[in-house]
Each structure stands twice: as structure tokens, then as C-alpha cells.
Amino acid sequence: MNVSKKEVEHVTTLARLALTEEEKTLYTEQFNVILEYIHRLNELKLDDIEPTTHVQQLKNVLREDQARNSEKELLKKVLEEAPDKEKGYFLVPPVIE
Amino acid sequence: MELYEMTAYEAATALQKKEVTSLDLTESVLKRISEVEDIIKGFITVFDNEKVLLQAQNIDKLLAEGKEMSPLAGIPMALKDNMCTRGVPTTCASKILKEYRPPYDAHVAEKLQEAGTILVGKANMDEFAMGSSTENSSFYHTRNPWDISRVPGGSSGGSASLVAADEIFFSLGSDTGGSVRQPASLCGVVGLKPTYGLISRYGLIAFASSLDQIGPLTKDVRDCALVLDIIAGNDPRDSTSVPREKEKYAGYLGREVRGFKIGLPREYFEEGIEEPVRKVVMEAMAHCGQLGVEVEEVSMPNTLYALPCYYLVATAEASSNLARYDGIQYGFRAPEEDNLIALYRKTRNQGFGPEVKRRIMLGTYALSSGYYDAYYLKALKVRTLIRQDFERVFQDYDLIVTPTSPTTAFVRGEKINNPLTMYLSDIFTITANLAGVPAISIPCGLAGGLPVGLQVIGRPFDEGRMLQFCFTLEKLLGFKGLKPSIPAKGVLRDAS
Numbered sequence: 084m085n086v087s088k089k090e091v092e093h094v095t096t097l098a099r100l101a102l103t104e105e106e107k108t109l110y111t112e113q114f115n116v117i118l119e120y121i122h123r124l125n126e127l128k129l130d131d132i133e134p135t136t137h138v139q140q141l142k143n144v145l146r147e148d149q150a151r152n153s154e155k156e157l158l159k160k161v162l163e164e165a166p167d168k169e170k171g172y173f174l175v176p177p178v179i180e
Numbered sequence: 181m182e183l184y185e186m187t188a189y190e191a192a193t194a195l196q197k198k199e200v201t202s203l204d205l206t207e208s209v210l211k212r213i214s215e216v217e218d219i220i221k222g223f224i225t226v227f228d229n230e231k232v233l234l235q236a237q238n239i240d241k242l243l244a245e246g247k248e249m250s251p252l253a254g255i256p257m258a259l260k261d262n263m264c265t266r267g268v269p270t271t272c273a274s275k276i277l278k279e280y281r282p283p284y285d286a287h288v289a290e291k292l293q294e295a296g297t298i299l300v301g302k303a304n305m306d307e308f309a310m311g312s313s314t315e316n317s318s319f320y321h322t323r324n325p326w327d328i329s330r331v332p333g334g335s336s337g338g339s340a341s342l343v344a345a346d347e348i349f350f351s352l353g354s355d356t357g358g359s360v361r362q363p364a365s366l367c368g369v370v371g372l373k374p375t376y377g378l379i380s381r382y383g384l385i386a387f388a389s390s391l392d393q394i395g396p397l398t399k400d401v402r403d404c405a406l407v408l409d410i411i412a413g414n415d416p417r418d419s420t421s422v423p424r425e426k427e428k429y430a431g432y433l434g435r436e437v438r439g440f441k442i443g444l445p446r447e448y449f450e451e452g453i454e455e456p457v458r459k460v461v462m463e464a465m466a467h468c469g470q471l472g473v474e475v476e477e478v479s480m481p482n483t484l485y486a487l488p489c490y491y492l493v494a495t496a497e498a499s500s501n502l503a504r505y506d507g508i509q510y511g512f513r514a515p516e517e518d519n520l521i522a523l524y525r526k527t528r529n530q531g532f533g534p535e536v537k538r539r540i541m542l543g544t545y546a547l548s549s550g551y552y553d554a555y556y557l558k559a560l561k562v563r564t565l566i567r568q569d570f571e572r573v574f575q576d577y578d579l580i581v582t583p584t585s586p587t588t589a590f591v592r593g594e595k596i597n598n599p600l601t602m603y604l605s606d607i608f609t610i611t612a613n614l615a616g617v618p619a620i621s622i623p624c625g626l627a628g629g630l631p632v633g634l635q636v637i638g639r640p641f642d643e644g645r646m647l648q649f650c651f652t653l654e655k656l657l658g659f660k661g662l663k664p665s666i667p668a669k670g671v672l673r674d675a676s
Binding site: 086090091093094095097098099100101102106110113114116117120121122123124126127129132133134135136137138139141144146157160161163164165166167173175176177178 | 267280281283376377390416419420422482484485487488489491492499503506507508509510511512513516517518519520521522523524525526528529532534537538540541542544545548555557558559560561562563564565567599600603614615616
């Protein structure tokens with residue numbers, strides 16, 4: 084199963100990246116080498132095997148829904164990290180024309 | 181002997197006996213940093229010296245007042261730069277977080293602060309902890325103190341090299357597929373990846389959440405136990421942190437190991453391993469006879485499939501975790517006025533380095549419509565087989581021993597252009613992450629003048645007995661006391 088440059092382009096869109104033509108060519112080549120190695124997994128019979136999503140047996144770790152860390156100072160600090168902001172809001176380019 | 185050459189335990193003991201002060205110890209490491217850091221480049225940030233010294237003086241004052249503090253109070257240390265520290269840069273060695281100052285502290289940073297340790301700086305790493313050589317840092321490469329033309333391993337390469345170069349008494353790293361143990365092996369220090377869930381990951385910037393664990397990098401096994409005593413324990417802010425009674429790991433040191441049964445899985449001694457590495461590990465294990473420890477060959481047949489399984493699970497999780505970097509709430513934003521999607525794409529393209537992009541793409545591909553069953557689901561099933569390999573062996577054996585890495589430290593530039601070759605560097609460490617079991621690397625000798633690491637893997641939450649065995653074995657190995665000799669600044673030819 085080979086990956087084409089077109090598929091790599093599609094993945095780039097899904098992943099919200101924008102690669103140059105050179106990068107696309109390089110990643111297509113490297114993808115194929117890596118995927119060929121990954122195809123080792125096809126040697127295994129896996130029909131009756133349960134998937135492991137997590138190694139722990141913990142389930143539904145719940146806590147009371149209480150407001151914490153809501154002090155103004157912290158909100159100010161969080162917003163200080165924003166690349167662009169105005170009047171206590173994050174500023175973004177127009178989403179709807 | 182310079183103070184910075186001591187282990188954390190030796191330094192802490194001298195401190196408690198009032199032979200030295202925390203100020204002396206801190207001045208000593210700062211002096212060492214000023215001498216060798218230009219060559220090693222293990223730090224991304226070293227904090228303002230005056231402020232660091234002030235912290236040390238505060239601890240001295242508290243100790244003089246007789247305040248009860250942890251055994252490591254007053255000891256200078258460093259954190260990998262993917263652990264949040266309130267108000268000070270936490271970059272993940274990425275351009276996308278270059279200016280980021282977290283509004284909160286990671287759980288481990290809080291714990292170490294409460295314990296009275298002195299945070300001196302933040303250590304270099306592969307960007308977002310993706311890599312095995314620290315060559316993926318977007319700032320600069322870190323050098324291996326044993327041979328500065330070689331890599332320190334990765335992704336916690338800064339954390340490991342700083343400890344090996346005596347620039348710091350201990351550090352923390354994070355381990356998703358071997359990122360604490362492999363650099364520990366390549367730099368000749370001790371590195372532990374605890375059981376999944378033993379240490380809270382609150383404030384650790386996520387790479388692959390079902391695999392990530394924080395762990396100590398130290399000069400010897402005792403220091404490892406002492407650091408673990410401080411940072412292990414339940415934290416409700418990390419829902420994967422396991423509620424269980426806190427153990428005292430230092431209490432295991434020095435206990436009898438007679439009667440332990442150890443399995444050597446043959447698959448770890450066959451594929452891809454350099455002969456001198458195999459030889460040094462086997463020679464180390466030959467000491468087990470005199471300790472009354474039984475060693476037998478075992479088989480873990482699915483080992484061969486761990487690496488492809490890992491590169492699907494880890495990249496899939498990474499592609500999802502790293503979706504948050506979009507240039508809106510924090511971090512770098514590319515200039516773009518008109519279009520939100522274009523803003524995301526430009527920001528991420530300019531903000532992430534090549535390996536991070538490669539992994540995001542691979543993970544996105546593995547999760548994408550039409551490929552989910554063929555890749556991601558298959559990998560999760562293989563993960564079950566790998567877990568079962570461990571469960572089977574641990575029915576009959578207390579511990580498993582393997583080499584940590586198939587090679588000693590490799591030359592910078594040797595593997596960076598071939599991702600798959602680089603990935604193979606983690607072939608012996610990723611199984612423990614996939615199975616969630618604890619694993620530690622201790623230096624067991626030299627091959628060609630470079631350190632070789634021996635990996636001990638235990639049952640879930642059996643860190644105590646792993647440390648007990650390693651502490652006893654360490655005494656027989658004769659690696660302790662060996663130090664790299666770092667060339668003086670002037671002789672540096674290769675300044676890349």
C-alpha cells in the first residue's frame with residue numbers, strides 16, 4: 084500500500100499544515116519507508132484480540148463540579164499569553180464574511 | 181573534590197551535617213555551568229544567578245531555624261523544558277512556544293519546590309519530546325559530555341547531559357518511548373520511567389497521553405529513589421494518576437536481593453544490537469550469581485512488533501494533542517489578517533519543526549477515514565499482545581533485564597536524515613511504555629569509551645524492588661566514580 088503525494092496533501096489539510104512542494108515530496112518518500120516498516124504488523128493474526136486503549140483499569144474518575152482558580156489575576160495572566168487580544172477577548176481574523 | 185561532583189545524597193548529607201550550605205552547593209553548580217555549559221548546551225534557560233542564590237539562602241535560613249524539610253532540601257536541580265513553571269519560559273524546545281510563560285506550575289515543579297530543592301534552569305530537549313538525539317530542538321543541539329561530537333540521546337538529552345556533566349545534581353525528564361532511559365544510557369546516568377500513573381502529569385506538556393510519564397535522571401540509584409520519594413503520589417488534577425498509598429522508595433535500598441528471579445528476553449539480545457553493548461550487559465549480569473539472583477533466558481515474541489505499534493499509537497495521540505497549537509490563545513502566531521484557516525495553517529507550519537510535522541501527519545493519516553482499522557486499531561490490538569508478553573513473564577520472574585539502547589551514543593548528524601533509523605534507537609525502551617510497566621536504566625560499563633545502559637523492567641508499581649536490585653548491582657559494576665572529561669572551551673573546533 085503506497086501513499087501518493089496527493090494523499091499527503093490531503094493529510095496536510097486535515098492536520099492544518101501548509102507544506103512546501105519540497106516538503107511534500109520528502110514526506111511522501113519518508114511516509115512510504117515508515118509505512119513499509121509498519122506493515123510488519125500484518126504478519127500477526129489479530130481477529131480475536133481486544134484492543135488496549137489504556138494500560139490502567141481506572142474508570143470514570145469523577146470530581147465535584149466546583150469553580151476553582153477563577154481569580155481575576157489568573158484570567159489576566161492567561162490572557163497575557165495571547166498573541167492578539169482586545170478588551171479581555173482573544174482576537175482572530177474574521178470567520179464569517 | 182569539587183562540591184558539584186557529589187551525588188545529591190552526598191551533597192544533602194553534607195548539608196545536614198552543616199559541612200556545607202545550600203548557597204555553597206548552588207554557587208558550585210553555577211561555577212560548573214559557567215565553565216562547561218558553552219560546550220554542553222544542556223540548558224534552554226538558566227535562571228538569573230542572583231535569584232537562584234537568593235533561593236538557596238532562603239533554604240539555608242529555614243534549615244538553620246530547624247524547619248523539617250525533605251532529604252533533598254537545598255539541592256540544585258533542573259527540569260526538562262516541557263514541564264510548566266509559573267511565569268518563566270516553558271518552550272518544549274519549539275518555536276511555537278518560544279515566548280510561552282505558563283500561568284501555573286506542573287505538579288512535579290510544585291512538589292520539588294515544597295521539598296526545598298533549587299530550580300536552576302530548564303533543560304534542552306527534542307521539540308515536543310519527539311526524537312532520540314536532541315537534534316530536533318529548534319534552538320540548538322546538546323552535546324554528550326563523554327564525546328562532544330556525539331548526541332546525548334533524547335528526547336531528554338539536556339536533562340541527561342546536565343547530570344553527566346555535573347552541571348546539576350539531578351533533573352527530571354519525560355519518557356514516552358524511552359526519552360528518559362535512552363539518554364540516561366547514552367550519557368552514563370540513571371534514568372527511571374515509573375509505572376504509568378505513579379507520577380502526576382499535571383503541567384507536563386502532552387505528547388502521547390497514554391504513554392507519557394515523568395521520571396528522574398540522577399547520578400546514582402540512591403538519588404533516583406530520593407527524587408522518586410518526592411515526586412510520586414496521587415494528584416486529582418491528573419485523572420490518570422493512580423490513587424494508592426505512598427511508598428518510601430529509599431527504604432528499599434540495601435535490602436537483600438537473594439532469591440530474585442530475572443528473565444532475559446532473547447529478542448532484546450538479537451535484532452539490531454551492537455556486539456560490544458551486548459557483551460557489556462552480559463558481563464554485568466554475570467554478577468547475579470554471587471548475589472544469589474537466578475537469571476534465565478525467556479521469550480517475548482511480540483517485541484518485534486512494538487516499534488511499528490508505537491509509531492502508530494504515539495503519532496495518533498500526538499496529532500490530537502498538538503491540535504491545540506493554533507496561534508489563538510498562546511504561543512506563536514504567524515502574521516495573517518484575512519482568513520482563520522490560513523492563520524492556523526501558517527502558524528503551525530512556521531511554528532513546528534520537521535519531525536513534529538512528520539509525526540502529526542503520520543498520526544493524522546493513521547486516524548483518517550478509511551485507514552483507522554488498518555493502522556490505529558491494529559496497533560491497539562498489538563499493544564494487547566505486548567502487554568500479555570510482560571504479564572506472562574512476570575508470572576514466573578520478578579524482573580526483566582535488557583540492554584537500554586542497541587548502541588552507544590552515536591555521532592551527531594548520523595541518523596537525523598533517516599527517521600526510521602532514528603526510531604530504531606528506541607527499540608528496547610518502547611515496550612515498557614506500551615505495557616505501562618516501570619523501567620530503569622543504569623550505567624553498567626563502557627564500550628569504546630562510551631557508557632552502556634542496562635535496563636531493568638518490573639511489574640506495575642514494583643519500583644521499590646527494581647531500585648533494590650539496581651542499588652545492589654550498581655555496587656558491583658564499578659561504573660560509579662567514572663566521569664567524562666569535558667574539553668576546555670578553547671579547544672572547541674566543531675561549533676555547530
